[in-house]
Amino acid sequence: MSKIVASMSGFNTRGRWIQGRWRAAGRVMAVAGLALALAACGPMLKKGTPISEVEKDDQLRAQGLYVIAAGDQIEVVHLVDTDYNAVVLVKPDGKVSLPGLPMDVQASGRSTADLGREMGALYTKFAYIKRPNFSLIVRSYGSQQVFIGGEVQHPGYLEFQGGERSLMQVLMAAGGMLPTARTDEIIVVRNNVQGKRIIFSLNTDKIVSGEDLTQDMAIHPLDTVYVPRSDIAQADIWVDQHIRQLLPVPGSVSGTYAFNGTAFVP
Numbered sequence: 001m002s003k004i005v006a007s008m009s010g011f012n013t014r015g016r017w018i019q020g021r022w023r024a025a026g027r028v029m030a031v032a033g034l035a036l037a038l039a040a041c042g043p044m045l046k047k048g049t050p051i052s053e054v055e056k057d058d059q060l061r062a063q064g065l066y067v068i069a070a071g072d073q074i075e076v077v078h079l080v081d082t083d084y085n086a087v088v089l090v091k092p093d094g095k096v097s098l099p100g101l102p103m104d105v106q107a108s109g110r111s112t113a114d115l116g117r118e119m120g121a122l123y124t125k126f127a128y129i130k131r132p133n134f135s136l137i138v139r140s141y142g143s144q145q146v147f148i149g150g151e152v153q154h155p156g157y158l159e160f161q162g163g164e165r166s167l168m169q170v171l172m173a174a175g176g177m178l179p180t181a182r183t184d185e186i187i188v189v190r191n192n193v194q195g196k197r198i199i200f201s202l203n204t205d206k207i208v209s210g211e212d213l214t215q216d217m218a219i220h221p222l223d224t225v226y227v228p229r230s231d232i233a234q235a236d237i238w239v240d241q242h243i244r245q246l247l248p249v250p251g252s253v254s255g256t257y258a259f260n261g262t263a264f265v266p
Helices: 002-040 051-062 112-126 167-173 204-209 231-242
Strands: 073-078 086-089 134-140 145-150 156-159 186-191 197-202 224-227 257-259 262-264
Touching: 051 197, 112 134, 145 167, 167 186, 167 204, 167 224
Parallel strands: 145 224
Antiparallel strands: 073 086, 073 134, 145 156, 186 197, 186 224, 257 262
16 A cells, blocks of 8 residues: 555656646746737827827817718808708718709718818819809717727716817726827827728827927817737736646646556545
């Protein structure tokens, strides 16, 4: 019996030694994997819109160039040809139907000035108005939502009432950022006043430290704000998926031994 106990003791000792080797190897692999994952990390946004272009767009908005959205109600007032006066709703597909024109006109994602220029050309061509003289007035606004996702407490959308908000206000309204957030690169996607899709990033670290308060830019209705994961959080996920889940589950080593036809289970 003592030989059996000694044999079992030797087996358990070797099992613990193997476990130790596996754990040591696992630590080495984890460190190597973390180093590789961090080395692969970098700015999330590889090619963004220059901030100077974003600031110019904000200046145009400040001058009254509103970007039309689905659900907006627009009044078209012809100063001479009053038969073409109308109040129209921007449909879900972003288009409007106007009296005197044989086709719908794309309105969503465009400024009122841009839409007005196209309407002038269309009225000249199809309604035979030599000098179109009309104005566009946004009577009511449709969606005033801002969409926010990524590493925030409450991803989803926020309803804007009474105008735009700053980046920090939007983040606070979403419950704040998670500890895993990449705080130096918050990504914003929007349509500018020309209807062009632009994307840029802002640094909340510089806002909080007071280094650059211009980073706390205005967030407009229909903007999308995305908070990526930090490099270390991304690397931790990589290590978990590629290393931890491939390692043996820690636990005691067990086995069954036969002695004179009798089974012993340690």
